[in-house]
Structure formats: structure tokens, C-alpha cells
Amino acid sequence: MGIPTVATTALISIAERVGSNRIFKALGRFHYPFGDPSKTPEGERRWRRDVVLSALTTLERPVSRPTVFEYEQVRK
Numbered sequence: 001m002g003i004p005t006v007a008t009t010a011l012i013s014i015a016e017r018v019g020s021n022r023i024f025k026a027l028g029r030f031h032y033p034f035g036d037p038s039k040t041p042e043g044e045r046r047w048r049r050d051v052v053l054s055a056l057t058t059l060e061r062p063v064s065r066p067t068v069f070e071y072e073q074v075r076k
Contacts, residue, residue, distance in 0.1 A: 004059045006069075008033055016066045023068045024055040050075070 007020035010033055015023040026033030034048050051071065058069045 006055050006058045008055050012068055016068075019066070021063050021066055022058045022061070023066060024058055024074075025068055025070050027051055027071050 004022070005020070006022040006024050007015045008024040008026050009015050010026045012023055012025060027036075034051060036044055036047060039047060054071055054074045055069075057074045061067075061069075
């Protein structure tokens with residue numbers, strides 16, 4: 001079965017092609033999937049933490065094929 005992983009990316013098609021089972025669609029842009037330079041440093045830290053925790057929740061979900069998760073789907 002292996003170790004569960006989640007790929008966080010803005011490039012969904014590439015993650016699917018390389019065989020990622022859990023794909024978390026990044027909210028940020030290609031160059032900074034876990035960042036948003038338009039936010040204040042403190043605001044970005046809070047936002048980044050929320051995105052990372054949301055991506056981690058996908059590890060708890062069983063999948064049998066490549067599955068794309070959106071931030072809004074898994075946000076607590």
C-alpha cells in the first residue's frame with residue numbers, strides 16, 4: 001500500500017501524468033503554490049498554514065485513482 005502522499009500543485013495535468021493519487025489544487029500561482037505576495041507577511045503566514053492543513057486532510061481520504069481535491073472541498 002505504501003506511504004500516503006499528496007501532491008500540491010497548480011499543474012494538475014502533470015501530477016496526474018506522473019501518477020499522483022492525491023492531488024491538491026494549489027491556490028497560489030505556479031511560482032508560489034503556498035504563497036500570496038499580495039498579503040501582508042502575517043496574513044500570508046495564516047493563509048499558508050490553512051492551505052497546508054487543508055492539503056494534509058486529504059491524506060485521510062481513501063482513493064483508488066488519481067483524485068483532485070480543491071481547497072474549498074477540504075477546508076475545515
